[in-house]
Amino acid sequence: EDQVTQSPEALRLQEGESSSLNCSYTVSGLRGLFWYRQDPGKGPEFLFTLYSAGEEKEKERLKATLTKKESFLHITAPKPEDSATYLCAVRSNAGKSTFGDGTTLTVKP
Amino acid sequence: DVKVTQSSRYLVKRTGEKVFLECVQDMDHENMFWYRQDPGLGLRLIYFSYDVKMKEKGDIPEGYSVSREKKERFSLILESASTNQTSMYLCASSLTAGGEETQYFGPGTRLLVL
Numbered sequence: 157e158d159q160v161t162q163s164p165e166a167l168r169l170q171e172g173e174s175s176s177l178n179c180s181y182t183v184s185g186l187r188g189l190f191w192y193r194q195d196p197g198k199g200p201e202f203l204f205t206l207y208s209a210g211e212e213k214e215k216e217r218l219k220a221t222l223t224k225k226e227s228f229l230h231i232t233a234p235k236p237e238d239s240a241t242y243l244c245a246v247r248s249n250a251g252k253s254t255f256g257d258g259t260t261l262t263v264k265p
Numbered sequence: 266d267v268k269v270t271q272s273s274r275y276l277v278k279r280t281g282e283k284v285f286l287e288c289v290q291d292m293d294h295e296n297m298f299w300y301r302q303d304p305g306l307g308l309r310l311i312y313f314s315y316d317v318k319m320k321e322k323g324d325i326p327e328g329y330s331v332s333r334e335k336k337e338r339f340s341l342i343l344e345s346a347s348t349n350q351t352s353m354y355l356c357a358s359s360l361t362a363g364g365e366e367t368q369y370f371g372p373g374t375r376l377l378v379l
Contacts, residue, residue, distance in 0.1 A: 200355070
């Protein structure tokens with residue numbers, strides 16, 4: 157059975173304090189690993205897709221990396237508007253998606 | 266901009282009612298998905314579809330059915346609503362281009378079954 161575990165469950169940072177979110181996974185054939193941002197009461201917003209170990213992608217203050225067992229979402233010098241829940245998901249070669257429970261990030265000014 | 270729209274933001278239904286949740290995407294995406302999101306359980310895949318008239322069961326299909334008669338529209342049907350189907354329902358569509366898949370979500374429908 158495919159599994160995704162995200163840690164920490166919640167993270168509080170001061171503005172400008174860089175950190176990383178972790179996504180550990182097991183999957184029967186990885187088609188892709190996805191990162192999303194979700195604001196309260198809204199649908200998830202797509203951030204990145206990673207396909208193979210060693211791959212990295214960046215968008216503004218966010219950088220996602222992938223190994224064979226986990227992915228990291230690095231947040232550099234975060235701002236209060238980066239506060240959200242960040243979701244990780246894996247898509248198996250069979251086409252099924254499995255989501256983690258998310259990390260709720262709060263950035264204090 | 267890709268747009269995924271869902272027919273209702275909030276819905277209140279009675280136990281035993283038949284419920285239709287509609288999802289429409291405007292970017293000619295082949296892949297469409299229905300999830301439910303519950304506190305402590307995360308997003309769980311109900312059904313997905315990779316083409317018109319095609320459907321595949323996700324992790325929790327029991328009590329649900331789907332219909333995809335047109336490429337842009339993917340409907341989720343609760344044949345006889347029950348209180349344990351109270352949840353946030355999220356539709357998504359995705360496009361694979363140049364080997365890259367990008368998935369877009371709708372705003373969600375919060376369903377309350379009384």
